[in-house]
Amino acid sequence: MADELGIELHANTRIPDDYYMLSDAELDARILAAKAQLGEQVVLLGHHYQGARVVQWADFTGDSFKLAQLAVTKSTARYIVFCGVHFMAETADVLSPDGTSVILPDLGAGCSMADMADERQVDTCWSMLQERFPTTKIIPITYMNSTAALKAFCGENDGAVCTSSNAEGILNWAFARGEKVLFFPDQHLGRNTGYKMGIPLEQMVVYNPLFGDFECTDEQLENARIILWKGFCSVHQKFSVEQAQEVRSRYPGMKVIVHPECALDVVLAADHVGSTEYIIKMVEESPAGSQWAIGTEINLVHRLAETQKDKLILSLSGPNVCPCATMYRISPQHLCWALENLAEGRVVNQVKVAPDIRHWAGVALQRMLAITK
Ligand code: SF4
Incomplete structure (x- = not known):
């Protein structure tokens, strides 16, 4: 298959075995050479949760919000190679101009939380809510960690996207427009943000997509302001209060x-x-000498410990590290393979969102960017 410029398109999660025979030094040299050959045609975006051997090649690093902004502002390049997971590459494709190709070096790099909500499940929940509350304005808000199809659902239904850095602003925006919010897929971000805004816990109920039902009484649903999707991040949900007590008792x-x-x-x-x-x-x-126990993905904690040597920096989970397994799928081997193919005129593992989804997902994302300004 070829695109409109005659560039060959390929999709693959398995790369030639030869790449796994290369030493670290050989891989680094080949990535450097391919990147140099491509020059300004390519920009590499890297999420903070990537391993050091991949993130070292990123032209820009960030969390999902910053990377979404970068996809808008740094997308003069013809190719964006996204070292992150699938929903981030989709977002970059939606926000970047026509003619930019977004490449995910390993198409198997997903997000287990994003996989906890699909279109069919959200449609089911939405229909139940519309039937139950025909005169109530309900605003759907999706966390960035979701498919482009769910972002499009929010765009089409007067909703928006949020990230962990702007969730409060987005919920305030939503409550200026509606009486209830359906928040998916991360129940914890929704609950923590609602709680911070002063919404009582009893006014935040949970919808279980596996059973297609609300985990509350009819009266609680009636009084609810936020309906939380029962999704979670397997990395962040593992942190506990006991770990916080333990680390404080030691330090x-x-x-x-x-x-x-x-x-x-x-x-x-x-x-x-x-x-x-x-x-x-x-x-x-x-200040120097500060001590931090950090409850987030381990690659970021390691990087901070390496760059901030005048501070004591530990993972909140201690030696029982909790990596984001799906971020690890972008290996130096995959990155080298994707860049070398690009340098030879082949676009591999392009992530391209269908035009109708792209439009409405763009509406939801642009609302978020406008609200967050
Ligand atoms: S850390 Fe959790 S939410 Fe973030 S990409 Fe990994 S699985 Fe998804």
Whole structure:
């Protein structure tokens, strides 16, 4: 298959075995050469949760919100090679201009939380809510960690996308337009944000997509302001209050900082809560000698420990590390293979969102960017 410019298109999750025979030095040299040959035609975006051997090649790093902004502002390149997971590459494709190709070096790099909500399940929940509350304005809000199809659902139904750095602003925007919010797929980000805004816990109920039912009484649903999808991040849900107590007992000056994808009890036990960018800023700007136990993905914690050597930086989970397994799928071998193919005129593993979905997902994403300005 070829695109309109005659560039060959290929999709693959399995790369030639030869790439696995290369030494680290050989891989680095080949990535460097391919990147140099492509020059300004290519921009590499890397999520903070990538391993060091991949993120070292990124032209820009960020969390999902910052990378979405970069897809808009840095997309003069013909190719965006996205070192992240599938929903991020979809977002980059939606936000980048026509003619830009977005490449995910391993198409198997997904997000288990994003997989916890699909179109059919959201349609089912939405129909039940519309039937139950025909005169109530309900605003659908999806976390960035969701498929482009669900972002399009929000765009088409007067809703928006949010990230962990702007969820409160987006919920305020939603409540200025409607009485209830359907929030998917991460129950924890929705609950933590609602709680911070002063919404009582009893006014936040849970919808279970596996059973297609609300985990509450009719009266609780009637009074609910936020309907939370029963999804979670397997990495962040593992952090516990006991871990916070344990690390404080060992290091009396230790500050605990966690991501809002953690459960509410962990968030309440922490000293600070915020997005990945917030965590980085807090730690980097803290004085020498500061001590941090961080409740987020381990690659980021390792990177901060390496760059902030005048501080004590630990994972909140101690030696029982919790990596994001799907981010690890972007290996230096996949990156090398994708770049070398591009340098030879072959676009491999392009992520392209269908035009109708692209339109409405773009509406939801642009609403988020406009609200967050
Ligand atoms: S850390 Fe969790 S939410 Fe983030 S990409 Fe990995 S599985 Fe998804």
